[in-house]
Amino acid sequence: MNNDDFDLTLSALPDEALNPKQAARRRWLQSMAALSASGLIPSLAMTNAMAAQTSNGYRALVCVFLFGGNDSNNMIVPITTTAYNAYAAARAAQASGGLALTQASLLPLPVGGNAPLYGFHPAMTGLQGLWNSGKLAPLFNVGTLIKPATKANYQTIGAAPTNLFSHQDQQVQMQGIRLNGVLAPSGWGGRMADKLGAASGGLAPVGISISGNPMYLTGDISSYVTLPSTGSLVINGLSDTSAAGIARKNALLQLMQSNDAVMISTLGGIQNSTVSLTNTLGPVLSGATSSNITTAFTGLTSSLSNQLKQVAKLIENRAQLGNPSRQIFFVSLGGFDTHTNQIATQNNLLTDVSASLTAFYNATVALGVPDKVTSFTLSDFTRTFKPASGAGSDHAWGGHHLIIGDAVNGQATYGTFPNQTIGGPDDVSTEGRWLPSTALDQYGATLGKWMGLDATELAAAFPNLNNFSVKDVGFMKP
Numbered sequence: 001m002n003n004d005d006f007d008l009t010l011s012a013l014p015d016e017a018l019n020p021k022q023a024a025r026r027r028w029l030q031s032m033a034a035l036s037a038s039g040l041i042p043s044l045a046m047t048n049a050m051a052a053q054t055s056n057g058y059r060a061l062v063c064v065f066l067f068g069g070n071d072s073n074n075m076i077v078p079i080t081t082t083a084y085n086a087y088a089a090a091r092a093a094q095a096s097g098g099l100a101l102t103q104a105s106l107l108p109l110p111v112g113g114n115a116p117l118y119g120f121h122p123a124m125t126g127l128q129g130l131w132n133s134g135k136l137a138p139l140f141n142v143g144t145l146i147k148p149a150t151k152a153n154y155q156t157i158g159a160a161p162t163n164l165f166s167h168q169d170q171q172v173q174m175q176g177i178r179l180n181g182v183l184a185p186s187g188w189g190g191r192m193a194d195k196l197g198a199a200s201g202g203l204a205p206v207g208i209s210i211s212g213n214p215m216y217l218t219g220d221i222s223s224y225v226t227l228p229s230t231g232s233l234v235i236n237g238l239s240d241t242s243a244a245g246i247a248r249k250n251a252l253l254q255l256m257q258s259n260d261a262v263m264i265s266t267l268g269g270i271q272n273s274t275v276s277l278t279n280t281l282g283p284v285l286s287g288a289t290s291s292n293i294t295t296a297f298t299g300l301t302s303s304l305s306n307q308l309k310q311v312a313k314l315i316e317n318r319a320q321l322g323n324p325s326r327q328i329f330f331v332s333l334g335g336f337d338t339h340t341n342q343i344a345t346q347n348n349l350l351t352d353v354s355a356s357l358t359a360f361y362n363a364t365v366a367l368g369v370p371d372k373v374t375s376f377t378l379s380d381f382t383r384t385f386k387p388a389s390g391a392g393s394d395h396a397w398g399g400h401h402l403i404i405g406d407a408v409n410g411q412a413t414y415g416t417f418p419n420q421t422i423g424g425p426d427d428v429s430t431e432g433r434w435l436p437s438t439a440l441d442q443y444g445a446t447l448g449k450w451m452g453l454d455a456t457e458l459a460a461a462f463p464n465l466n467n468f469s470v471k472d473v474g475f476m477k478p
Contacts (some may be wrong), residue, residue, distance in 0.1 A: 013457055020390055025441050027291030051239040059407075059451055060327040062311055062375040063189060063216055064304075064357065067171065071346060071383040071393055072400035074099060074460070075304040075433075076138055080418070090422055090432065094343055097391045097430035111411060118413065126358030127402065131411055135361065135370070136404045137475045140250040140415035141426075142443050143381065143398035145174045147467040151428055151435055165433075167337065175216035177440060177463060184463060188444045189328045191217030191461040195453050202322025203280055208308040208314065212330040214379075227285060228313075229306040271398030284317040284399070285310060289331065292316055296363040302352045307331035308360040316367050326451060329444065336379065340390035353377075371406035376447060385432025386422055397428065398436035401443065407450060407477050414438075414475045441465040442473050450476040 073091070078084055084103050092098025106119025107128040118138075120128050130136040149159035152252055154246050161178045163169035175187045182192075193206035200206050207217035207224030217224040263284055293312045311329045318324055333352065338345050357375060364370040382399025398418065416437040418426040426434050441462040459465055 025477045062329045065332040067334040068381040069380040070336045124345040124354040126354040134410040141398040141437045145436040187216035189216040193222045194219040195457040200326040202324035209330040293363040304333045305356040312363040339392040342392045374405035377401045396433040398434040
């Protein structure tokens with residue numbers, strides 16, 4: 001390789017302006033800088049981010065993504081007799097291949113002394129307890145809506161994103177958001193990190209994933225770290241003996257043998273920062289410095305509980321990370337694509353979600369930060385209200401989400417519950433696909449405001465926000 005093959009001064013040019021070797025090598029370095037799936041490689045571009053507004057102390061968000069499309073129609077169910085009967089008729093009895101939960105099995109969500117209007121899925125006992133203690137709020141019927149719309153005009157006015165019912169597209173759009181139909185090149189968690197600034201994360205970036213490389217944490221100028229849910233820290237792809245791993249290792253060796261001084265300096269900086277962060281985070285993740293969260297997670301061994309336990313360790317030991325003022329975490333659970341056997345599958349999944357999120361909340365209490373850490377859910381979409389063959393459901397649109405923490409205005413519901421009439425005013429199909437009444441931008445901006453972003457910063461992080469008159473849905477305390 002000679003200096004003509006790769007030149008870091010070309011980094012401002014688009015890939016198509018480079019020859020194939022240049023483009024490939026630049027993408028490789030970008031992927032290294034964007035952090036590996038199990039490794040630690042800090043951002044090279046966070047230093048230009050705006051300073052965070054930290055007058056209200058430490059705050060953290062924990063995004064819990066439910067991959068596959070959680071059927072929130074069975075996560076929160078109307079419980080009053082008339083509304084429940086309409087639900088049961090549309091979803092059909094389980095004995096006939098339907099999805100209706102029995103009224104008696106629902107976990108009521110009372111508000112003060114009033115009769116409950118809704119009930120949780122019977123597997124969500126822990127989260128019902130958080131509702132009862134005022135630490136949880138559902139937000140109804142959220143989706144990837146670009147502008148306010150009705151069933152009659154949502155298609156003609158460009159209110160819906162493209163490929164609306166596609167898993168891959170909607171997972172990306174729920175994490176990234178579209179502006180006038182064009183997908184943002186970053187995620188809204190990453191854009192919040194951009195505005196909070198590199199210094200807000202202390203010795204590590206603001207964004208930390210315990211679940212791979214999500215678009216959610218990808219910023220326009222900031223990056224994030226990806227950590228394992230268990231085990232030690234390694235540089236992903238360079239420690240395995242597969243053909244792909246050997247090829248990556250050989251490519252790295254070839255690059256390191258280059259006589260390009262600038263490139264070698266860049267790689268050296270990555271290596272040094274990786275070692276530094278590994279030395280800092282290793283003891284934290286191994287549990288050697290953690291003591292106050294063990295009881296909260298006793299008996300829990302699922303992937304989601306392990307991920308949330310790692311988040312709790314990082315929060316507990318944040319002084320070792322330079323006392324960050326802001327952190328944004330990403331964890332996830334898959335398996336929600338329930339085209340068949342939904343009742344049993346979702347019961348197992350929501351049992352895990354409820355136990356893991358309850359344990360994590362209890363860990364924040366043990367750490368003395370329940371008012372400083374807010375967890376919230378995202379998913380591809382909800383599922384059709386009308387059952388599909390095989391005792392399952394198909395892909396839909398607007399769905400319900402949960403927000404948890406002492407900073408939440410809890411034991412109250414937010415947004416507008418959809419009219420659950422199949423073919424009715426909120427159904428954009430004939431199978432019960434709800435037109436969202438709250439946009440993802442509004443959901444995210446409410447969380448972003450709590451994190452300290454001002455109106456201008458929120459508009460930059462949430463590109464469709466100014467299409468909506470309500471910018472703050474109201475579920476967070478100041």
